[in-house]
């Protein structure tokens with residue numbers, strides 16, 4: 001099969017000539033989308049042109065590195081699926097496919113389709129952790145946690161930090177990501193130590209990074225490869241109120 | 249890079265929390281809750297037009313007779329409107345700044361037309377609110393419909409309404425405003441319930457249903473009176 005890729009090319013953070021460029025690629029419906037980009041890059045390198053920069057690592061949907069907006073949807077056409085798990089059979093032969101980077105002030109473009117997502121690391125560093133004694137690994141069931149609670153916490157813990165929620169949000173809000181971590185830790189006994197200040201600190205860092213606010217459109221939930229629920233945002237609001245009231 | 253220089257915030261204080269995006273959203277939700285509550289009560293009062301001149305004028309006279317309570321309510325509403333607009337502008341600016349460069353192609357999967365039009369419907373409603381106050385509360389516009397009294401000597405608000413709405417332009421303005429309010433309140437209701445943390449897990453569907461219910465109720469309740477007057481079903 002043959003597709004035409006319209007790819008955002010940008011040589012560096014301040015490239016003024018950045019824009020969409022068209023490439024025709026011979027691919028196969030059994031190839032993954034990233035493999036199609038690999039084919040294109042091999043061809044570009046052969047021609048002495050600069051290959052398209054894009055993020056990827058595990059290519060099995062668990063690391064959160066891959067990050068492409070494909071035809072206007074972060075992570076492409078398949079629900080609850082990362083970019084690396086998208087296959088060419090999702091597209092028609094001769095399809096024209098537009099590929100762009102995540103767009104947000106807090107995620108500046110480094111080159112082509114790669115963006116700097118270290119703003120997420122700074123939000124986690126501001127409060128997305130638990131304090132534990134170091135030493136030997138604790139017994140698996142030393143702290144009993146009910147099954148329902150464990151499962152809810154685990155659903156929130158499934159976030160891979162890809163940033164698709166920000167990319168999809170009309171306000172470039174990071175509240176699904178922040179909410180997932182705050183909710184996960186608020187549900188678990190280990191998360192209680194910092195509970196009083198975690199949400200406030202993470203939200204303050206989220207604001208400082210320049211992410212927008214949530215307007216409850218739900219675009220984030222629709223593109224999240226791990227199907228993190230909007231409940232995360234409701235819980236983030238509650239945890240922020242709770243922390244503020246505790247201080248007051 | 250400007251974003252990476254962002255300092256790690258210092259101690260968390262309640263005041264800081266209130267100025268954060270989430271604090272502003274909470275203020276937005278609480279003030280919005282008051283406004284939606286008022287809209288529903290106002291709409292229900294409005295429906296008494298169908299009860300005839302006597303029912304409506306006595307209802308209006310009762311409201312006017314509330315004295316201090318009326319003023320507390322008015323000031324409360326004014327404060328809610330001010331907070332709602334202030335936080336709304338701040339949030340809208342932050343949201344716009346959060347994405348300086350947009351997408352060449354963008355496909356929405358979930359966002360609704362009324363959810364996306366909140367700023368627009370809010371502004372339409374604000375313009376309407378000023379007109380509405382000038383019309384019925386202050387009597388500045390269309391005064392020809394105003395200064396009459398009914399047989400008991402009460403201000404004839406019923407007649408004022410019914411006469412005004414025989415004018416298709418006035419009716420059209422009210423119907424447009426009803427649509428704007430209904431659209432705004434539909435997204436607002438489900439949105440505020442999530443902001444207040446009430447829409448979670450099993451309650452989520454109920455909260456979303458509450459949004460559409462409030463929207464449909466406001467639209468039919470508010471638009472029915474002017475339309476009924478225009479069609480001659482309610483006569484002056």
Ligand code: SF4
Nearest residue numbers: 159160162163165224
């Ligand atoms: S919440 Fe979902 S979309 Fe957002 S960073 Fe986590 S996994 Fe990615």
Ligand code: FES
Nearest residue numbers: 057059064066084
């Ligand atoms: S490359 Fe790891 S999730 Fe896609």
